[in-house]
Amino acid sequence: MTKIDDEVRVVDQDIDQIIEQKPHIKTLLDAFRPVILEKTRLLMEMAGSKRSITVDEIRYQGGISLIQQGNLFFPDDPWREMALAVSGAIQAGFPLFAGDIASLTEQIASGGVDAYDYFRSPEDADEKKIKEWAEQIPMAPDALGFFISIMAGIVLTKRAREVAETIAPLSWNKGYCPVCGSFPMLAVTKQNGQKWLQCSQCSHEWTFPRLKCPYCEHENPKETNFVYVDSEKDEKAFTCDKCEKYLITVNRPAELRNIDPSVTAIGLSHLDLLLQDKGFSPMAMCVWNTWSSL
Numbered sequence: 001m002t003k004i005d006d007e008v009r010v011v012d013q014d015i016d017q018i019i020e021q022k023p024h025i026k027t028l029l030d031a032f033r034p035v036i037l038e039k040t041r042l043l044m045e046m047a048g049s050k051r052s053i054t055v056d057e058i059r060y061q062g063g064i065s066l067i068q069q070g071n072l073f074f075p076d077d078p079w080r081e082m083a084l085a086v087s088g089a090i091q092a093g094f095p096l097f098a099g100d101i102a103s104l105t106e107q108i109a110s111g112g113v114d115a116y117d118y119f120r121s122p123e124d125a126d127e128k129k130i131k132e133w134a135e136q137i138p139m140a141p142d143a144l145g146f147f148i149s150i151m152a153g154i155v156l157t158k159r160a161r162e163v164a165e166t167i168a169p170l171s172w173n174k175g176y177c178p179v180c181g182s183f184p185m186l187a188v189t190k191q192n193g194q195k196w197l198q199c200s201q202c203s204h205e206w207t208f209p210r211l212k213c214p215y216c217e218h219e220n221p222k223e224t225n226f227v228y229v230d231s232e233k234d235e236k237a238f239t240c241d242k243c244e245k246y247l248i249t250v251n252r253p254a255e256l257r258n259i260d261p262s263v264t265a266i267g268l269s270h271l272d273l274l275l276q277d278k279g280f281s282p283m284a285m286c287v288w289n290t291w292s293s294l
């Protein structure tokens with residue numbers, strides 16, 4: 001068994017373990033399982049090619065994320081290989097999208113579509129653009145949007161890993177990600193009480209003051225709160241009354257190894273339901289916390 005197979009197997013077992021503890025989350029985690037495992041495998045395969053990314057330190061420390069400093073999607077990333085692998089994983093986990101993704105796969109395999117075309121512009125593709133692209137395939141815009149967000153997540157995670165060492169000594173005080181500019185999907189409190197925000201797109205993590213709202217930067221104990229679920233003291237949500245956003249927060253003692261952040265976040269989606277019922281909305285829109293898109 002190769003090192004890559006081992007790594008994929010560990011993530012697979014983490015998913016099984018969470019399902020064992022929380023059987024109600026099985027359907028959701030099983031749907032995402034092929035995508036999460038494929039992402040793990042692709043990132044391991046790409047680990048050998050490392051590029052250096054230029055960072056303007058002054059702009060960075062002024063709150064300008066790397067994606068605002070220059071496009072992080074490069075023409076020589078393995079677009080075709082990633083696109084075919086991601087398409088297969090979506091088809092396996094999301095039967096609703098299977099027909100649409102089959103049309104897309106056909107176009108990519110025949111060379112009719114170059115997945116890099118969706119990432120040439122440094123700006124996120126808007127709804128109008130995705131609708132236009134979907135019409136050309138043809139396929140449903142929802143399915144194409146899902147495909148694009150997973151592809152973006154993989155490439156940005158690779159960039160975040162490549163640049164982690166360069167940006168580690170630089171200061172970053174914002175609640176959005178220094179690499180890709182996205183808001184966090186999760187906060188992890190580590191043993192020394194330090195809060196680490198976990199990016200919803202590129203999995204980069206950075207420290208942030210415990211009582212400050214990452215979304216609106218408001219810091220007032222009277223207007224921020226922690227909501228607990230009775231049985232689980234280690235799982236809670238930070239809420240801010242000013243911007244009406246929430247952020248799922250977990251305690252992770254130092255002796256525990258890191259679990260894939262999206263596995264952890266999906267495993268806590270019962271908290272998303274609870275918080276959205278109370279009128280709060282998530283800081284980062286993810287497929288599993290915006291039910292209407294599933």
Ligand SMILES: [Zn+2]
Pocket residue numbers: 156160177178179180181182199200201202203204
């Ligand atoms: Zn990020």
Ligand SMILES: [Zn+2]
Pocket residue numbers: 213214215216217218240241242243244245
């Ligand atoms: Zn806020």
